[in-house]
Amino acid sequence: MEQTQHHSPKHHIIGFIWSLLLTFAALWVTLKAPIPVGLRLTIIVILAIFQFVVQLVYFMHISEGDSKVFQIINLLYGIFVAVATVAGSIWIMLYNTM
Amino acid sequence: MAAISEKATSSGPLEYSTEEGSLKIFGFWIFLGAEIVLFATLFATYLVLHGQTAGGPTSKELFEVRDFMIETLLLLTSSFTCGLAVLEMRKGNKKGYMAWMAITLLLGLGFLGMEIREFVTYVSEGAGLSRSAFLSGFFILVGTHGAHVSLGVLWILCVMAQIAKRGFTPMTARKAFITGLYWHFLDVVWIFIFTAVYLTGVVT
Numbered sequence: 001m002e003q004t005q006h007h008s009p010k011h012h013i014i015g016f017i018w019s020l021l022l023t024f025a026a027l028w029v030t031l032k033a034p035i036p037v038g039l040r041l042t043i044i045v046i047l048a049i050f051q052f053v054v055q056l057v058y059f060m061h062i063s064e065g066d067s068k069v070f071q072i073i074n075l076l077y078g079i080f081v082a083v084a085t086v087a088g089s090i091w092i093m094l095y096n097t098m
Numbered sequence: 099m100a101a102i103s104e105k106a107t108s109s110g111p112l113e114y115s116t117e118e119g120s121l122k123i124f125g126f127w128i129f130l131g132a133e134i135v136l137f138a139t140l141f142a143t144y145l146v147l148h149g150q151t152a153g154g155p156t157s158k159e160l161f162e163v164r165d166f167m168i169e170t171l172l173l174l175t176s177s178f179t180c181g182l183a184v185l186e187m188r189k190g191n192k193k194g195y196m197a198w199m200a201i202t203l204l205l206g207l208g209f210l211g212m213e214i215r216e217f218v219t220y221v222s223e224g225a226g227l228s229r230s231a232f233l234s235g236f237f238i239l240v241g242t243h244g245a246h247v248s249l250g251v252l253w254i255l256c257v258m259a260q261i262a263k264r265g266f267t268p269m270t271a272r273k274a275f276i277t278g279l280y281w282h283f284l285d286v287v288w289i290f291i292f293t294a295v296y297l298t299g300v301v302t
Contacts (some may be wrong), residue, residue, distance in 0.1 A: 001142040007189060009182055023170055023292070031163070031295040037301050048293040052286050059181040059282045064111075066120050071127035078131030083139030090141035 015058025
């Protein structure tokens with residue numbers, strides 16, 4: 001187990017800087033980027049996914065514990081159901097408003 | 099592998115030192131998987147109803163960039179200080195844990211204060227829960243997150259009280275770690291609210 005890195009705040013500070021950078025990048029893309037709205041939305045969703053990964057890796061220690069493989073599989077399955085629910089609902093309702 | 103802190107066992111952090119601790123942390127990860135699905139249903143509902151304003155205010159008219167940026171920064175910073183608190187816990191530093199966790203809670207309360215003020219403003223402008231499908235979806239999604247944060251504040255206070263009394267044992271360390279996971283998870287949910295509700299809401 002990689003314990004040593006967790007006893008210095010360096011790991012957390014890097015995570016925090018990343019999360020601030022990603023937040024302000026998303027704000028800038030939304031308000032100022034000279035690109036079509038659809039592309040702006042795609043970029044901020046990608047930035048949010050990176051932000052999620054930053055929290056998991058730097059703060060939540062996802063890769064720790066004896067059951068780390070299972071907790072990652074469980075999380076991926078949760079994400080799969082979430083994506084299917086959200087994307088599926090939007091897809092269906094697109095045709096509802098036509 | 100080397101035990102860096104005198105409080106931790108040779109096999110790793112205190113919260114993982116018993117089988118019960120490991121299993122309960124794993125169980126909490128499964129709970130978080132279910133929470134992802136819960137929030138996904140609320141996100142799906144909100145996103146498909148976003149345009150259904152029934153002649154009422156739209157997201158573009160309601161959302162204030164300055165306010166939701168402050169809310170986001172408060173919660174992001176609290177996730178960071180919560181991480182530092184768990185780090186102090188792993189060093190066996192009770193004072194450090196208490197101090198960082200107190201800051202985390204203050205930031206969390208600041209976030210809740212901003213959110214309540216935002217809700218009160220909307221309702222006073224006639225943009226309440228029952229005004230339109232868009233606003234129903236908005237209040238249910240953001241309100242469910244806010245309720246989770248409120249619960250988190252109370253839960254963490256209870257854990258802090260226990261640690262103040264008993265210090266770090268395999269049980270209290272496990273509770274401190276799990277409440278930390280819960281707090282980081284609430285930040286993750288907020289990131290998606292920030293992106294899919296607020297940022298998206300000011301451009302479309």
